[in-house]
Amino acid sequence: MDTALNTKLPGIERRQAVIKISYSGSDANPNTPASYKKPLSNPMIDSYFLDKLRAQADIVFIIGELWEIKKAGSNYKGCCPFHTEKSPSFSVSPSKQIFKCYGCGKGGDLFRFVQDFKRLTFSEAVHYVADRYNETVIYERPINRTRSRFHDLDL
Numbered sequence: 781m782d783t784a785l786n787t788k789l790p791g792i793e794r795r796q797a798v799i800k801i802s803y804s805g806s807d808a809n810p811n812t813p814a815s816y817k818k819p820l821s822n823p824m825i826d827s828y829f830l831d832k833l834r835a836q837a838d839i840v841f842i843i844g845e846l847w848e849i850k851k852a853g854s855n856y857k858g859c860c861p862f863h864t865e866k867s868p869s870f871s872v873s874p875s876k877q878i879f880k881c882y883g884c885g886k887g888g889d890l891f892r893f894v895q896d897f898k899r900l901t902f903s904e905a906v907h908y909v910a911d912r913y914n915e916t917v918i919y920e921r922p923i924n925r926t927r928s929r930f931h932d933l934d935l
């Protein structure tokens with residue numbers, strides 16, 4: 781129901797809604813994906829998992845769920861969610877899997893978009909994208925912690 785309502789809103793109104801959310805602070809961020817739990821010691825997301833998710837995820841699908849874009853030739857276009865404009869200069873390339881705004885210069889991959897649009901950290905953005913594809917985020921094994929545990933046991 782909410783998504784149906786959102787798609788009817790013009791770009792400006794939706795942009796204000798996004799800005800309003802950002803005032804609630806990072807700990808109480810309602811955009812934080814349900815699966816995201818703050819890691820204890822900042823472990824790295826497994827690079828193979830990240831590559832796999834990057835290959836699987838489609839930037840047009842991810843952005844299209846959050847913002848109105850329309851097919852224009854081989855790319856998709858819309859009004860930029862990051863600055864106020866009346867004529868669309870925001871472009872999404874399915875072949876390059878990147879977005880670019882020719883008005884304000886913002887651009888990047890799908891994780892960059894999710895980070896900036898939903899005001900999330902990189903890890904949170906990865907969790908968001910993973911959630912959309914029913915994937916569980918895999919972290920690298922915490923090597924340092926394992927070593928200190930062995931040290932404590934005097935091995």
Ligand SMILES: [Zn+2]
Nearest residue numbers: 860863881884
């Ligand atoms: Zn822009």
